[in-house]
Amino acid sequence: MSTAAAPVTPAALLRVPKVLLHDHLDGGLRPATVVELAAARGHALPTTDPDALGAWFRESADSGSLERYLETFAHTLAVMQDEAALARVAAECAEDLAADGVVYAEVRYAPELFTERGLDLDAVVATVQAGFAEGVRRAAAAGRSIRIGTLLCAMRQNDRALEVAELVVRHRGEGVVGFDIAGPEAGYPPSRYLPAFALLRGANAHYTIHAGEAFGLPSIQEAIQHCGTERLGHGVRIADDIEVGADGRARLGTLAAYVRDRRIPLELCPSSNLQTGAAASIAEHPFGLLAEQRFRVTVNTDNRLMSACSMTSEMQALVDAFGYGWDDLRRFTVNAMESAFIGWDERLELIEKVIEPGYAAAAAG
Incomplete structure (x- = not known):
């Protein structure tokens, strides 16, 4: 005899284990930390x-423009230009995510943005990794377990992708798990950086690409078919290739069908996507359509400071908009864990020993 699952409440949602694949270090500072470092x-x-x-x-950040959204980073980047600041921000990031119930996170940043005061790229990476390690230790002391994997970003407009790809390969045994390109999509198609992707593939290294956030289907097509990305950073504009008829049935174009059928993960960031113009409200966000059509959707924060969000608040917003229950949230979380850039045995252990029991307990109430 089956019993109804317990309702999804904010308190229960905070406790369940979460997996985060798309979170920017320089977009998640505590406001008080920005004030102190700036002073x-x-x-x-x-x-x-x-x-x-x-x-x-x-x-x-609520401008509806990706370019204006990115301008807010001038202040966070300005206060992260020395080792002490970088280590502090990384440690607090790990602490804050763990307090939000995140058990695995891939946090990304562009090392090239933190060299204004003389740090070289390798020193930036070493400093951030030390900060993450300290934050993980503090979280453990508070009774919370979290693992952090790092993605190193190359900024599209700076043309240092090959250099950053080499940095990923050089540090991948030290907690760096992958590569990304970020920054303005318009005018900087991912195919400009083919040498970087070739190097990564040759070294059996992982990478994702910011695509389909502001520019649309061409950037997704290039990221997948020309660059061979494993995941799509945002990818929300894949919905432009889905037509919903008067009968309510969805008809997928060839690109959307390829993304779905190949199980290419979508790193969807609902609140951030609203700020950059992907939808007018959470209820109108393509997440609902993409989840219904069984794309490999994942829930992410993008920039917790700019969007004033957390994994808990993002999940709650989706629950409120689409009526999701524990089974749905578990599916999104397993999607993310299966798509992470760590070993399959490590992913499976977190799924079987942490995620599945956590959601089972939440459903039982």
Whole structure:
């Protein structure tokens, strides 16, 4: 005799194990940390009140434009230019994610953006890894377990992709699990960076590509067919290749069908996607359609500071919009864990020993 699953409540949602594949280190600082670091370095901020500053980041990011959204990073990048600041931000990132119930996270950043005060790329990576390790230790001391994998980004507009790809290969035994290209999509198609992707494939290294966030289907086509990406960073615009008829049936175009049938993971970031113009509301976000059509959807935060969000709040928003229950949330979480850039045995252990029991307990109430 079956029993109904317990309702999804905010308190229960906070406790369940979560997996995060798309989170930017420089987009997740605590407002109070930005204020303190800025004061120490003489960097002017719009306001020095942490609550008001957090609101400023959120309001400034609510522009509907990816380019304007990216401008908010001028302040976070300015305060992350030395070893002490980088290590602090990384440690706090791990602590904050663990407090949100995240058991595995892939956090990404562009090392080339943190060299203004003399740090070289290898020093940046070593410093961030040390910070993550400290944050993981603090989380464990507080009774929370989290593992952090690092993705190193190359900024499209800076043309250093090959150099960053070499950095990934050089540090992949130290917690670096993959590569990404980020920054403005328009004018910087992923096929510009083919030598970097060739190097990564030759070294059996993993990579994802920001595509289908602002530019649309051509960037997704290139990322998959020309560059061989394993995942799509956002990929939300794949919905442009799906037509829903008057009968309610969805008809997939050839690209959408390929993405779904090949099980290419979509690193969807609902709140962030609203800010950059992908949808007018969560209820209108393509997540619902993509999940219904059994794409490999995953739930992500993108930039927790700019979107004033967490994994818990992103999941709650989807529950409120689409009526998802524990089975749905478990599926999205398993999707993410299966798509992570760590070994299959490690992924399977987290699924079987942490994720499945966690969601079973939540459903039982």
